[in-house]
Amino acid sequence: MKIIEKGLATTIQDLGRFSYRSLGFPTSGPMDSFAMKIANFLVGNHENAAVLEMCQIGVTVEFLHDTVIACTGAPMDIYLNKQKIELYRPIQVKKGDSLRCLSCKTGMYTYLACKYGIAYPTILKSRSSLPRIKDVRNTITENCELPIQAYTHKGMFNWKIDKKLFDYMKSKYITIRYIEGIQSDWFASSLENHTWKITSQSNRMGYRLNGPPIRLKNEKQLFSEPVQFGAIQVPPNGQPIVIMADGQPTGGYPKIGQVIQADLAKLAQATIFTSITFQKVSIEYALETWKHTHHDLLQLKYVLLEKWREF
Amino acid sequence: MSIRLIAENAIMIHFNEEISVALLEKILIVKKVIEKNLQSSITEIVIGYNSLVIYFDPITTHPYNLLEKLKKMRYPDELLLFSPSTHHIPVCYEESFNKDLSFVATYHNITMEEVVHLHTSNQYTVHFLGFSPGFPFLGGIDDRIATPRKEIPDISVPEGSVGIAGSQTGIYPSMSPGGWQIIGRTPIPLVNVDEEKPTLFQPGDNVHFYPITSKEFEDIRKRLITYEDN
Numbered sequence: 001m002k003i004i005e006k007g008l009a010t011t012i013q014d015l016g017r018f019s020y021r022s023l024g025f026p027t028s029g030p031m032d033s034f035a036m037k038i039a040n041f042l043v044g045n046h047e048n049a050a051v052l053e054m055c056q057i058g059v060t061v062e063f064l065h066d067t068v069i070a071c072t073g074a075p076m077d078i079y080l081n082k083q084k085i086e087l088y089r090p091i092q093v094k095k096g097d098s099l100r101c102l103s104c105k106t107g108m109y110t111y112l113a114c115k116y117g118i119a120y121p122t123i124l125k126s127r128s129s130l131p132r133i134k135d136v137r138n139t140i141t142e143n144c145e146l147p148i149q150a151y152t153h154k155g156m157f158n159w160k161i162d163k164k165l166f167d168y169m170k171s172k173y174i175t176i177r178y179i180e181g182i183q184s185d186w187f188a189s190s191l192e193n194h195t196w197k198i199t200s201q202s203n204r205m206g207y208r209l210n211g212p213p214i215r216l217k218n219e220k221q222l223f224s225e226p227v228q229f230g231a232i233q234v235p236p237n238g239q240p241i242v243i244m245a246d247g248q249p250t251g252g253y254p255k256i257g258q259v260i261q262a263d264l265a266k267l268a269q270a271t272i273f274t275s276i277t278f279q280k281v282s283i284e285y286a287l288e289t290w291k292h293t294h295h296d297l298l299q300l301k302y303v304l305l306e307k308w309r310e311f
Numbered sequence: 312m313s314i315r316l317i318a319e320n321a322i323m324i325h326f327n328e329e330i331s332v333a334l335l336e337k338i339l340i341v342k343k344v345i346e347k348n349l350q351s352s353i354t355e356i357v358i359g360y361n362s363l364v365i366y367f368d369p370i371t372t373h374p375y376n377l378l379e380k381l382k383k384m385r386y387p388d389e390l391l392l393f394s395p396s397t398h399h400i401p402v403c404y405e406e407s408f409n410k411d412l413s414f415v416a417t418y419h420n421i422t423m424e425e426v427v428h429l430h431t432s433n434q435y436t437v438h439f440l441g442f443s444p445g446f447p448f449l450g451g452i453d454d455r456i457a458t459p460r461k462e463i464p465d466i467s468v469p470e471g472s473v474g475i476a477g478s479q480t481g482i483y484p485s486m487s488p489g490g491w492q493i494i495g496r497t498p499i500p501l502v503n504v505d506e507e508k509p510t511l512f513q514p515g516d517n518v519h520f521y522p523i524t525s526k527e528f529e530d531i532r533k534r535l536i537t538y539e540d541n
Contacts, residue, residue, distance in 0.1 A: 021357045021366075023510045024440035024484075123504050132443050132485045133504060182317055223330060224441060224448065225359035228321060228366070250359050250441030258318045261369075287319050287369060294370050 001061045001114070002145050007101065009055040009203070010140050012118055013111075015048045017126035021249040027229065028128035031109045031204060031245050031268035034297065035073035035166065039113035041301050042070035042090050042161070044308035049117025050127035052146075054110045058101025059140075063093050065150035068115040068157075074107025074169055074269060089160030092153050107169035107269040115151040131205070131246045155311055161300070169269035176263050177281045177289070181232060181255035183222065188215045191232070191240070191256055191278040198272050204246040207267065209276070213238025214256060227251040230259035230267075244268065260286040262293045314381050316374055320354075322365045322381060330360050330450065332436050338363055339515050341386050348384065352377055358439045358514060360448070395436075397517040400482070400497050402431075402473050403528040408496035415458045415475060415492050426494065427522055429453045430473075435480060435518040445484035445502040445510035449518055452480050464490035471496045473520070484510075495522075498531040 013036060016029025030036035030053055037047040052059060058076055071078055071087045078085050079100045085091055087110075093099065104110055120127045121137050130138050140146075168174075178191070189212070196211040214234050227233065231243040233253035242259060243251065245268075259267055260281060270276060281289075317323045324341065328334050342356050342363055349365075352372040357364050367377060404412060404427045416423045435449035442448075452475065460476040465488060468474070472483045474491030483489060484501035501511045512518070523531070 018366075019355050020444075020509065021355055022440065022514070023444065024442060024446050025444045025509075124509060130444075130504065132487055133502065134485065135504065179318060182323065223360035223362075224439070225323075225362040226321075226357035226364035226441075228318065228364075230318070248442050249357055250439065261319050283316055283319065287374065290319050290369060 001063050001065075001067075001148055003059055003061055003140055003142055004098070005060040006140050006142055007054050007059045008057040010059050011053050011129035011204070012050050012120050012127055012140065012146070013053045013129070014050045014117075014127045016128055016245070017124055017130070020124050021226075024249060025124065026131060026205075026246045026249060028126065028130065029245050030111065032073055032111075032265040034265040034293070035109070036111045036113075037297060038088075038161065038165070038300065039070050039072040039111040040117070041304040042072070042088070043068050043113050043115045044305060045113060045115065045117055047301070049113065050120055051114075051118065052112040052140075054101055054112065055108060057103050058110060059112070060098065060100045062098045063095060064145065065148060066092075066094050066152040067148055068092055068151060068153050069099070070113050071101075071110060072113075073110040073166065074104040075163075075166070076104040076110040077102040086160065088163050088166070090157045092157070095150075106271070107166075108271055109268060114148045116149040119147040119149060153311075159307060161304070165300075168266045172273060173275045173277070174266055174270060175277050175279050176267050177260045177279050177286070178230075178232060178257035178263075179260060179283050179286055180280060181257040182225075183254035184256050186216050186218075186220055186254050187234065187256055188217045190214075192280060194277075196240075196276045196278070198270055198274065198276070200272055202272075204244055206244055206247055207242040207270075209240045209242065211239070214240065216254070220254070222252055222254050224250045224252040227255065228258075230261070230264050231255050232257040232259065242267065260289060262286070262289040314378065316378055317364070319369045319374065320366055322367075322374070322378055324363045324365070324381070326361045328361060330438070332450070334361060335436060335438055335450075335515060337386075344384065344386050345381065349377070349380060359441070360438055395515040395517055396513070397519070398512065399519050399521060400499055401523040401527065401531060402495040402497050402520045403523050403525050404430075404495040405525045407525070408472075408528070409494050411461075411474075411492040412494045415456060415494060418458050419455055421455065426456050429456045430475075430480070430494065431520045431522055435520075437512045437514050437516040437518060439514050440510060440512065443483070443485060443487050445512065447481055447501075447512045447516075447518070449480045450478070452478050454478070458492050460490040461492065464488055465493075468493060469496065471498060471501075473497060496528070498528050498535065500535065
């Protein structure tokens with residue numbers, strides 16, 4: 001497919017680049033892996049197939065082959081030729097069709113999956129756009145062509161998934177659960193009992209939070225240590241920064257918490273208008289919750305892949 | 312040495328010791344032993360100055376079983392196959408590349424020439440790579456040039472910039488925001504994503520800096536660009 005307009009901050013994402021963190025590379029991967037995986041399952045793909053991740057304002061593309069697409073995540077106004085299309089279901093497209101993805105009313109990230117995935121060249125074993133490296137393979141530009149394998153679908157798609165699955169990005173008030181951070185006893189105050197907002201200086205690398213400053217009990221120096229997606233770091237100004245999908249693999253700020261895996265998608269989809277409260281949970285609770293989330297997604301995967309087997 | 316689960320998918324080993332090359336070697340031994348013995352249960356190991364984090368998938372690997380295995384594991388004292396590379400890195404400390412050199416000199420009440428002399432006299436060790444792809448955190452700086460990082464970080468530090476932050480020195484492999492005091496620039500690229508080993512430096516490697524003129528800087532740049540075109 002050919003990119004006509006590239007949107008606001010569009011990237012290509014598979015699940016990420018997981019074996020180069022010790023050389024300083026971020027993992028990347030989708031901000032909302034729940035929505036990204038479902039987009040892939042809807043078109044009968046493996047969960048690691050590369051998709052387009054769009055941020056608030058989407059792409060306009062022209063299809064150079066027949067294929068099947070699905071959009072998930074933040075509800076965006078999307079038109080196939082002149083016709084407004086539904087998200088959360090597979091849709092046939094024909095060679096020459098154009099898809100215009102406009103803006104989303106709630107949430108931040110919308111995923112566009114194509115049958116068989118975007119066959120973009122891998123860099124260090126992943127198709128995820130690599131931040132901070134100058135590389136032509138790495139950026140989406142107007143008029144660039146993203147290779148996809150042609151697929152002509154015979155028959156109709158008369159099924160879709162329940163859009164309620166994506167209700168986590170609708171609320172203006174959200175609670176993010178977290179595990180105590182490694183240096184949590186360094187701090188004089190807590191993340192709880194206050195409401196936080198994400199500032200506009202936030203992106204795929206980190207979400208900056210604004211609220212009552214969190215101070216250290218004593219001046220203390222941390223030696224840089226490994227950090228990952230969801231780590232809540234507190235720099236000297238007391239305004240926390242949450243490491244996101246493109247975040248650096250090591251960090252020198254003390255950590256007050258670590259967002260639980262099951263709530264990363266919810267946090268990623270929060271906007272500057274969302275009020276965030278934090279709730280501390282145990283690591284055992286976090287593990288149980290993650291197992292449930294994983295199990296629910298697995299069930300959905302089997303149902304959707306079964307639908308594809310019927311053709 | 313303390314071992315604890317820090318997230319659903321991560322276990323940290325923390326070393327309560329002074330930062331040193333001896334500690335770095337110990338961390339690298341521990342990393343190697345874990346990678347050799349538990350390869351199938353883990354995703355990746357990342358190291359810091361005095362810590363190491365083991366990432367895994369909690370759906371396929373039971374976190375508490377892995378924790379027990381790590382606690383029981385025995386680690387040898389010396390590294391058998393530890394042969395770090397030594398890199399000689401040209402740096403141009405001249406004007407237009409040395410934005411904060413005069414600040415560092417003034418801060419320590421020495422001349423800029425002395426800063427360059429001290430920076431090029433020591434052997435440095437790569438403790439780990441972090442911050443951005445291929446960025447080496449180098450230990451071994453002379454106390455006489457150790458300088459605190461900037462209070463307000465620069466919005467854009469050029470690729471190849473050599474900087475100082477506290478008692479560490481390092482090189483920005485790509486353009487990025489940054490708060491280190493920039494004293495020079497190297498024309499040598501630090502990252503090549505088409506190589507199996509995509510970064511020039513590996514943890515444990517030794518690094519020396521030597522001064523070059525801006526003419527030599529341009530010559531090396533040109534040679535590298537011609538080479539890339541072939």
